[in-house]
Amino acid sequence: MNPSPDHRTQNWHVRKPAARSRRGIVASQHQLAAEVGAGMLAAGGNAVDAAVAAGFALAAIDPHPGAPNSLAPAKRPLTNMCPVIAHRDGKPWFAIGASGGRKIFPAVLQIASFLIDHGMSLEDAFHQPRLDASGGEHVGVDPRLPREVKSALSGKFTVHPAELAVYPANFACPSAVLGDLTTGERFGISDVMSPWSGAAAEKEP
Numbered sequence: 228m229n230p231s232p233d234h235r236t237q238n239w240h241v242r243k244p245a246a247r248s249r250r251g252i253v254a255s256q257h258q259l260a261a262e263v264g265a266g267m268l269a270a271g272g273n274a275v276d277a278a279v280a281a282g283f284a285l286a287a288i289d290p291h292p293g294a295p296n297s298l299a300p301a302k303r304p305l306t307n308m309c310p311v312i313a314h315r316d317g318k319p320w321f322a323i324g325a326s327g328g329r330k331i332f333p334a335v336l337q338i339a340s341f342l343i344d345h346g347m348s349l350e351d352a353f354h355q356p357r358l359d360a361s362g363g364e365h366v367g368v369d370p371r372l373p374r375e376v377k378s379a380l381s382g383k384f385t386v387h388p389a390e391l392a393v394y395p396a397n398f399a400c401p402s403a404v405l406g407d408l409t410t411g412e413r414f415g416i417s418d419v420m421s422p423w424s425g426a427a428a429e430k431e432p
Contacts, residue, residue, distance in 0.1 A: 260284035327399030329361040334399035349405045349414045
């Protein structure tokens, strides 16, 4: 996707003063995101908490003017959150959500389909290679997908390989819990490539 003229002609030689503080400080590419991070520090969070908070804020704010999610008077920002709770036989079955901006919806939809339509276990669904069709000119395809799948996609879309890696984040970072309605056992899993994600379980009595 080509950048807009505004993105190419920004005045990058403008000088900005450095912020100073005797306590915690947060720098970000958007002031509102920095304020969110600073607010996290003020509430007792640490540097990691502040970085995560600022990152979430940046996912909802495009700092460039004229873009779909840019700030403007009387304008509603885009939201990409789509937490899902699925029921089966009238009882909660699984809940899933993710971080990752516009990559969230494709991730949640595909994992839900793996569980509902393909009968996968929660662990298998999270390790199943996915594609990302969150917008732009290309569809990101995990190279681990079968050749026939990649061939079928390339017949309709412009595809490019997108590896599931820590960085760059080519896919959303999902988390989910699931209850086995037969055995009563409960499962939880987080993004399989994220080094800071995790799932915790209560100790057995």
